[in-house]
Amino acid sequence: MSQRYQTVLLFGAPGAGKGTQGKILGSVPGFYHLSCGEVFRTLDLHSELGKTFYEYSSRGELVPDDVTVKMWQQNMHAQTVLSRFKPHADLLVLDGIPRNVNQARLLDKHLSVLLVVHLVCRDKEEMIKRLRRRALKENRADDAREDVIRRRWDVYEEETYPVLAHYPKGIIREVDAIGSPGRVLQHVLEAVVPVQESHFNNPVTGEREK
Ligand code: AMP
Numbered sequence: 001m002s003q004r005y006q007t008v009l010l011f012g013a014p015g016a017g018k019g020t021q022g023k024i025l026g027s028v029p030g031f032y033h034l035s036c037g038e039v040f041r042t043l044d045l046h047s048e049l050g051k052t053f054y055e056y057s058s059r060g061e062l063v064p065d066d067v068t069v070k071m072w073q074q075n076m077h078a079q080t081v082l083s084r085f086k087p088h089a090d091l092l093v094l095d096g097i098p099r100n101v102n103q104a105r106l107l108d109k110h111l112s113v114l115l116v117v118h119l120v121c122r123d124k125e126e127m128i129k130r131l132r133r134r135a136l137k138e139n140r141a142d143d144a145r146e147d148v149i150r151r152r153w154d155v156y157e158e159e160t161y162p163v164l165a166h167y168p169k170g171i172i173r174e175v176d177a178i179g180s181p182g183r184v185l186q187h188v189l190e191a192v193v194p195v196q197e198s199h200f201n202n203p204v205t206g207e208r209e210k
Contacts, residue, residue: 004112005087006199008192010095012119014152015127016177018095021188025093030196032085036096039075057142060151062099069106091196100159104166115195116167117188119177
């Protein structure tokens with residue numbers, strides 16, 4: 001890959017609202033949203049990769065890094081070839097990856113991380129309630145069982161939270177994840193829009209100015 005993707009990371013615990021916010025951002029021209037968990041969920045569960053995903057996600061564990069990063073790369077390539085993602089015009093909004101420090105290191109050669117939006121939730125039980133509600137609505141095996149939800153939280157605290165220290169403090173913005181989706185969105189936009197405008201600031205083409 002010749003050029004690194006200009007990227008914003010949506011970061012936070014399970015249930016913090018990364019997917020909700022990412023989807024909204026992804027619907028705005030100039031942003032391209034990719035959720036790693038969603039890519040995994042679209043896999044055919046009978047394929048080798050699908051089976052591996054199910055094996056780990058149903059326990060609340062992370063899929064091994066080599067498999068995850070390879071799948072991510074292939075997906076990014078496919079989205080670029082199909083012109084859904086235009087690296088010269090779109091700010092990449094990633095959610096759910098990197099999920100541990102090793103993944104962050106592996107992704108360094110592909111990403112230029114301009115901003116990390118940390119959706120902070122100080123009320124763990126509220127997040128767990130959200131996950132339970134979502135499991136019912138979206139039929140998600142990983143959030144249907146209390147022990148799996150709690151394992152996902154432990155994995156977040158042990159493996160994912162340390163990812164924050166991989167990036168310079170100056171590019172991390174905290175946004176309170178508790179509140180209405182509209183209010184959270186307002187704060188996310190306040191953080192993200194200036195970054196998008198300063199990197200892709202041609203108002204006609206939306207492309208990066210030389
Ligand atoms: P999510 O919807 O982002 O919570 O992801 C659901 C599940 O997919 C996780 O519990 C993991 O099993 C798997 N997964 C998603 N993203 C990653 C990642 N970056 N690394 C490893 N496993 C992942």
